[in-house]
Amino acid sequence: MARINTNVSSLVAQTNLARSNNELQTRLQRLSTGLRINRGADDPAGLITSERLRTELRGLEQGIKNAERASSVISTTEGSLSEVSELLNSIKALTVEAANTGGISREEVQANQLQIDSAIESISRIANTASFAGLKLLNGSLGYNLSGVVSADIAKSRVFGAQLIDRATVDVDIEVIGSAQNAGLFLRGVGSVGSAVVSSVTLEVTGPDGVVELTFQSGTTFDNVIAAINSRSIITGIAAQRVTAGDITSGIRFYSNAYGSDAFVSVRRVTGGTTMQIGRIDNNAAPPIVWSGGGANVAIADRDTGKDVVALVNGAVAIGRGLELSVRGSELDMDLLLTPTFATTVNPANATSFVITGGGAKFQLGPQVTPLQQTNIGIDSLSATRIGGTLVTLASGATQLQFLSSLKSGGTNELASRNFSAASRILETSIDEVSQIRGRLGAFERNILQTNVRSLQSGVENITASDSVIRDADFAKETSYLTRAQVLQSAGTSVLAAANTSAQSVLQLLG
Numbered sequence: 001m002a003r004i005n006t007n008v009s010s011l012v013a014q015t016n017l018a019r020s021n022n023e024l025q026t027r028l029q030r031l032s033t034g035l036r037i038n039r040g041a042d043d044p045a046g047l048i049t050s051e052r053l054r055t056e057l058r059g060l061e062q063g064i065k066n067a068e069r070a071s072s073v074i075s076t077t078e079g080s081l082s083e084v085s086e087l088l089n090s091i092k093a094l095t096v097e098a099a100n101t102g103g104i105s106r107e108e109v110q111a112n113q114l115q116i117d118s119a120i121e122s123i124s125r126i127a128n129t130a131s132f133a134g135l136k137l138l139n140g141s142l143g144y145n146l147s148g149v150v151s152a153d154i155a156k157s158r159v160f161g162a163q164l165i166d167r168a169t170v171d172v173d174i175e176v177i178g179s180a181q182n183a184g185l186f187l188r189g190v191g192s193v194g195s196a197v198v199s200s201v202t203l204e205v206t207g208p209d210g211v212v213e214l215t216f217q218s219g220t221t222f223d224n225v226i227a228a229i230n231s232r233s234i235i236t237g238i239a240a241q242r243v244t245a246g247d248i249t250s251g252i253r254f255y256s257n258a259y260g261s262d263a264f265v266s267v268r269r270v271t272g273g274t275t276m277q278i279g280r281i282d283n284n285a286a287p288p289i290v291w292s293g294g295g296a297n298v299a300i301a302d303r304d305t306g307k308d309v310v311a312l313v314n315g316a317v318a319i320g321r322g323l324e325l326s327v328r329g330s331e332l333d334m335d336l337l338l339t340p341t342f343a344t345t346v347n348p349a350n351a352t353s354f355v356i357t358g359g360g361a362k363f364q365l366g367p368q369v370t371p372l373q374q375t376n377i378g379i380d381s382l383s384a385t386r387i388g389g390t391l392v393t394l395a396s397g398a399t400q401l402q403f404l405s406s407l408k409s410g411g412t413n414e415l416a417s418r419n420f421s422a423a424s425r426i427l428e429t430s431i432d433e434v435s436q437i438r439g440r441l442g443a444f445e446r447n448i449l450q451t452n453v454r455s456l457q458s459g460v461e462n463i464t465a466s467d468s469v470i471r472d473a474d475f476a477k478e479t480s481y482l483t484r485a486q487v488l489q490s491a492g493t494s495v496l497a498a499a500n501t502s503a504q505s506v507l508q509l510l511g
Contacts, residue, residue, distance in 0.1 A: 004506055009499035017492035024485035030473040031482065037471050046470045053467040059367025060456045060463065067453045070363045074445045077137045077379065080130035081438050084382060087119045088434060091407065092427045094119075099420040113415045117408050120384045127382040140381030145359040153342040153352040155323075155401045156389040158433075159378050160440060161333035162356045165371045169358070170332070171314075175351035178310030180323050180343040182258060183265040185304050186243065187278050188251035196221045201273030205229060206266040207256055209237035213270065222252055233257065234421055238265050256306055257393060259340065260322025263306035280304040309343040323391070337391065340399060365452045377444055379437065384408070388430035392422045404430050 029038055037043050037050060094112040097104060127138040136142070144159040153174075162170050189198050202215040212232045216225055222242065229240035237258060243251040256263035267278050280301045309320040313327050320326065323343045325336040342352065359378065366373025380386060388404035404426060406412040413423040 004503045007499060007503055009502060010496060013492060013496040013499045017489065017496055020485055020488035020492045024482070024489055027478050027482040027485050030478050031475065034473055034475075035471055036473045043470075050467055050471045053463050053470070056367055057460060057463045057467065060460050063364070063366050063373075064453055064456045064460070066364050067449045067456070070365075071445055071449050073132050073135070073137070073361075074441050074449070076132045077130065078438060078441060080126050080138055081382075081434055081441075084123050084126055085431065085434050085438070087123050088427060088431050091116050091119050092424070092431070095407070095415070095420060095423050095427060098415045101418075109415050113409055116415070120404060120408050123387075123404070124383045124385075138379065138382040140383075140386070142361040142378065143359055143380040144378045145357045147355045147357050149354040150352050151339075153339055154336055154354070155339050155391055156337035157334065157354070158336075158380055159332075159334040159356060159360075161376050161378060162360060163331040163371060163376060164356075164358065164360075170356040171353060172332070172334075172356065173312075173314055173351060173353040174325070174336070175312045175348060176309060176338075176343060176346055177312055177317075178307070179346050180259040180309035180320070180338070180340070181307040182260075183256040183263050183304045183306045185254045185265050185267050185278055185280050185302070186251050187254065187267065187276055189275055195223070197225065198275040199272055201276060202270040203273070204266070204268045204270050205232075205236055205238055205254065206264075206268075207237035208258060208263050210235045212236055226252060229254065237263070258306070258322060259343070260306050260308045260320075262322065264303065266303040268302045278302050309338060311338075337389070337401075340391075363449075365448070366456075375444075375448055377440070379441075382434070382437075387433050388426040390422075390426045390429045392425070402426055 030036055037047050040047050094116055098109050098112045128136075130137045130139075144162055146157060146159065149157055164170060197216045197218055197220045200216065200218050202213060204211060204213050212235055214228055214232075216228075226240040226242065229238065233239045237256055238254055239257055240252050240254050243253050254265050254267050256265050269276065269278070277300065279299055280303075281299075306322070308322055309325060311318050311320065311325055313325070314332070316327075316329075318325055318327050320338075320343075323338045323340065325338060327334050327336075342350065360376045361379065362374055362376050364374055384405040385403055389401050390403075391399045392402045393399055402412060402422065406426065407414060407423050411417075413419045413426065415423075
């Protein structure tokens with residue numbers, strides 16, 4: 001062809017040279033950025049997938065940071081709780097020392113009381129000041145808020161976890177379906193409805209706290225027998241009272257002060273007492289009592305054990321220990337101390353309820369803001385007026401919930417009151433509560449936070465690798481393509497030059 005107005009060969013060479021230049025620019029861009037996808041046009045589907053992976057990756061990385069920060073909060077709390085434990089142990093030692101009244105002077109007792117006052121004040125100070133980045137840890141601000149708790153039914157409540165999800169409140173309904181019972185035995189004089197011991201007898205009375213052996217002469221009134229048993233109740237954990245109903249008005253009821261399967265009472269005739277019978281009622285039923293005939297419900301026995309409370313909590317069966325009721329679940333985790341009146345009354349009309357209105361510490365541990373990737377834990381106030389709550393039996397026979405603050409000067413259980421048994425029980429409860437909090441926080445850190453971090457780190461590794469496969473440039477491949485593009489560009493330039501000069505051949509036709 002000898003046309004010169006249109007150089008088709010040059011156009012073809014230009015087009016291919018432009019492609020080679022674009023290819024070269026693409027390879028240079030990928031090699032300089034290290035990315036295969038630099039804009040949507042490089043791989044639209046790959047870009048969408050990569051961006052989704054990167055979004056999830058950022059969430060996983062933040063979840064790891066959240067878990068690590070939560071671990072720091074737990075560690076700070078643990079440090080404060082450790083100090084509280086040391087203070088409680090020192091108070092325990094001072095109380096035990098003060099109980100040694102035969103070897104310690106009044107001045108030393110007063111000095112011990114000053115140390116106890118100082119230690120209790122320190123516990124309250126720690127509770128009010130322990131913080132992490134301005135977040136109060138032990139003053140109750142991380143505890144759950146409860147509303148409508150009936151003190152006549154629930155003496156003490158401790159909520160460790162509640163899954164509110166998108167609800168403003170959580171209702172807690174409690175109905176006793178199996179009464180808590182203390183161990184009980186009954187004693188009567190055979191064939192007699194009198195009120196005195198007919199023949200001399202030696203009784204061995206054993207309870208959860210200890211054992212005593214008492215001898216009663218013929219003619220000793222039942223009232224005196226009861227007084228002797230009750231005067232040693234602090235040793236045995238067993239009390240006695242007259243039976244006021246049924247056909248054994250001459251009888252005595254022996255019962256454990258404590259409730260539950262850990263409580264027991266044993267009354268055994270060591271010598272004498274042939275005119276007496278000892279028995280227990282099936283299921284620890286209350287009077288009226290029938291000893292034989294007429295549907296006998298008293299079986300001859302010299303030992304009986306109590307029963308733990310059983311209750312429905314939001315429709316689920318929760319078995320307790322004595323008067324204590326524990327609920328362990330993903331949606332509700334709490335301990336309740338029921339009052340004796342409520343725990344021993346089986347009646348649907350006697351059900352009680354309260355409402356959890358919020359609170360607690362919520363930790364976001366996953367990449368998605370959903371309840372499944374969140375966890376909650378409650379840390380109640382550790383002040384002296386809130387820990388150590390123990391039901392103490394008063395001289396009147398009534399029970400009262402007393403706390404660690406009752407051990408301070410002027411309190412019900414100060415050293416001068418010599419209520420060492422009650423003080424010791426309150427201290428043991430306080431130590432148990434603090435230990436329980438420490439154990440829960442330790443389990444939370446070990447089994448939830450640490451495992452969560454390891455799981456998220458594994459996810460970060462795998463997702464990063466997946467994103468790298470999609471988005472990162474393969475340098476071996478790109479350098480080979482770069483070499484090809486460079487060769488094509490050089491060849492294209494040469495070809496274009498040749499195409500541009502080929503039209504000059506027509507000049508030969510003009511001579």
